[in-house]
Amino acid sequence: AAGVIQSPRHLIKEKRETATLKCYPIPRHDTVYWYQQGPGQDPQFLISFYEKMQSDKGSIPDRFSAQQFSDYHSELNMSSLELGDSALYFCASAIERGGRGTDTQYFGPGTRLTVL
Amino acid sequence: KNQVEQSPQSLIILEGKNCTLQCNYTVSPFSNLRWYKQDTGRGPVSLTIMTFSENTKSNGRYTATLDADTKQSSLHITASQLSDSASYICVVSARGNNRLAFGKGNQVVVIP
Numbered sequence: 001a002a003g004v005i006q007s008p009r010h011l012i013k014e015k016r017e018t019a020t021l022k023c024y025p026i027p028r029h030d031t032v033y034w035y036q037q038g039p040g041q042d043p044q045f046l047i048s049f050y051e052k053m054q055s056d057k058g059s060i061p062d063r064f065s066a067q068q069f070s071d072y073h074s075e076l077n078m079s080s081l082e083l084g085d086s087a088l089y090f091c092a093s094a095i096e097r098g099g100r101g102t103d104t105q106y107f108g109p110g111t112r113l114t115v116l
Numbered sequence: 117k118n119q120v121e122q123s124p125q126s127l128i129i130l131e132g133k134n135c136t137l138q139c140n141y142t143v144s145p146f147s148n149l150r151w152y153k154q155d156t157g158r159g160p161v162s163l164t165i166m167t168f169s170e171n172t173k174s175n176g177r178y179t180a181t182l183d184a185d186t187k188q189s190s191l192h193i194t195a196s197q198l199s200d201s202a203s204y205i206c207v208v209s210a211r212g213n214n215r216l217a218f219g220k221g222n223q224v225v226v227i228p
Binding site for chain 2: 004033042043045048056058088090092104105106107108109110112
């Protein structure tokens with residue numbers, strides 16, 4: 001079965017650079033969630049999109065932005081990178097069921113970002 | 117204080133043995149509780165999902181229970197295999213939005 005695809009799988013950047021992470025949800029899934037997982041930490045919710053509209057916002061820094069496109073893939077744009085941004089970034093997709101709440105969130109393999 | 121607490125933090129078990137992982141939560145209003153398995157450096161993989169009215173759910177050798185009154189859940193692994201070595205994360209969702217509250221995970225190591 002198709003899973004959530006994230007690219008790139010690994011990314012190395014220097015401080016103050018920018019990075020773009022991409023997420024391709026499972027076909028027919030209309031909701032995308034972004035999480036940041038630091039070393040030894042549990043995933044922290046960043047932001048979510050339903051039908052290309054931002055549906056919820058968590059602890060996403062102002063330096064980050066995200067959007068969902070017409071084909072439902074999503075991109076997380078990160079600017080002015082800091083050392084503390086080094087983490088595993090997960091994307092998860094789900095079916096929103098008309099806004100009443102979703103079924104299971106299926107996670108992608110993650111993008112490991114290292115900021116030097 | 118974390119809304120989802122898991123215990124034990126880590127455990128080592130012999131291959132073939134059973135183990136039980138615990139999860140206590142304070143998330144309210146409660147929508148559903150999920151157990152995920154996460155291998156190191158990989159994305160979490162869903163094992164079970166239970167809503168308020170469900171007491172138990174199985175997925176192969178994994179059996180999850182839920183007591184919504186005491187806000188406790190357990191994940192029982194039967195006849196453990198080496199491939200069961202992973203972090204098992206309890207995740208609770210609040211009704212009204214689908215933001216997830218993650219536990220810190222139970223780190224399980226299965227040894228031959």
